[in-house]
Amino acid sequence: MIEDLIYRLKREIISELDVENMTPEELDPEAPLFGEGGLGLDSIDALEIVVLLDQNYGIKIQASKEGREIFYSIRTIAEYILAHQKK
Amino acid sequence: MKFQDRQVWLDGIVEYVSEVGSVNDLFRSVYRYYHIDYPKFSKMDNLCKLAFLSAEILLQGTDVLQKYPAERIGIILENASSSLEYDRKHLESVNDRNKYFPSPSVFVYTIPNIMVAEIAIRHHVKGENAVFISEQFDPELIYHYVSELFRNQLVSCCLSGWVECYRDHYQSFLFVIEQKDKMKRCKGLQEYVTLNILNVERLFKGKPI
Numbered sequence: 001m002i003e004d005l006i007y008r009l010k011r012e013i014i015s016e017l018d019v020e021n022m023t024p025e026e027l028d029p030e031a032p033l034f035g036e037g038g039l040g041l042d043s044i045d046a047l048e049i050v051v052l053l054d055q056n057y058g059i060k061i062q063a064s065k066e067g068r069e070i071f072y073s074i075r076t077i078a079e080y081i082l083a084h085q086k087k
Numbered sequence: 088m089k090f091q092d093r094q095v096w097l098d099g100i101v102e103y104v105s106e107v108g109s110v111n112d113l114f115r116s117v118y119r120y121y122h123i124d125y126p127k128f129s130k131m132d133n134l135c136k137l138a139f140l141s142a143e144i145l146l147q148g149t150d151v152l153q154k155y156p157a158e159r160i161g162i163i164l165e166n167a168s169s170s171l172e173y174d175r176k177h178l179e180s181v182n183d184r185n186k187y188f189p190s191p192s193v194f195v196y197t198i199p200n201i202m203v204a205e206i207a208i209r210h211h212v213k214g215e216n217a218v219f220i221s222e223q224f225d226p227e228l229i230y231h232y233v234s235e236l237f238r239n240q241l242v243s244c245c246l247s248g249w250v251e252c253y254r255d256h257y258q259s260f261l262f263v264i265e266q267k268d269k270m271k272r273c274k275g276l277q278e279y280v281t282l283n284i285l286n287v288e289r290l291f292k293g294k295p296i
Contacts, residue, residue: 017192020129040126047191055188 005078016052017045029074057081088145091258110255132173134252138202141259149263151244152210161214161242162203163233168253169199169220202250215241224249226287237266260291
């Protein structure tokens with residue numbers, strides 16, 4: 001189940017964040033989303049992911065400290081969604 | 088440099104002509120033609136893409152970034168439609184209270200000054216900057232404002248001009264103004280010319296000086 005969710009998240013992030021020249025298959029779910037060595041997303045992208053999680057999964061991220069850990073990678077986001085979506 | 092009617096002009100010569108369809112495709116084709124590598128380009132709105140490409144093409148042909156400290160390079164631009172395209176887009180995203188999901192990446196482009204910011208970030212320029220809204224290109228405003236910056240010794244060099252983009256209509260005209268031996272001069276054609284209102288207007292219209 002988590003693998004399906006990861007694939008869906010990859011597609012949404014590529015689409016919503018205008019990540020060019022990359023397919024879901026090429027996106028490493030373990031790689032850091034922000035900073036060097038990762039996807040190179042910025043603070044506006046982080047806000048966009050906050051909106052995406054609210055809009056598509058009904059999940060609200062409130063504290064920025066919490067966000068850092070959740071947004072580390074696509075897998076950490078997927079794990080957070082699975083743990084919190086139906087609460 | 089000028090960019091309009093699917094043509095890129097630099098120093099009075101057509102450098103690139105594109106036949107591709109949409110404005111978005113056109114900007115992408117120019118980006119590729121000039122071998123620009125800047126991943127953030129794809130996230131910009133079309134106004135910023137146009138400003139970014141225009142600055143990129145113009146600055147490739149000058150040494151101002153090497154010659155002057157970042158704090159001494161200014162950017163003064165004009166346009167007519169401000170950031171209207173993304174203002175509308177943002178409005179649409181907040182109009183429906185049942186689907187109230189404003190996009191941060193849209194909202195960030197709802198001020199025209201963001202095009203200056205994109206150029207400044209790319210080239211690490213930190214000098215005076217402004218964007219003025221005018222129905223049409225106003226050479227007088229550019230001349231007087233930039234002259235004041237030089238007179239008050241706030242800049243040593245200024246990237247200036249017109250960057251207009253709304254839906255399918257786009258037009259850019261950028262030139263570099265430098266101060267040399269107390270003479271202000273501008274670059275836009277093959278050689279440096281004296282900066283005055285008439286010359287700026289002629290450069291914009293592509294007329295010989």
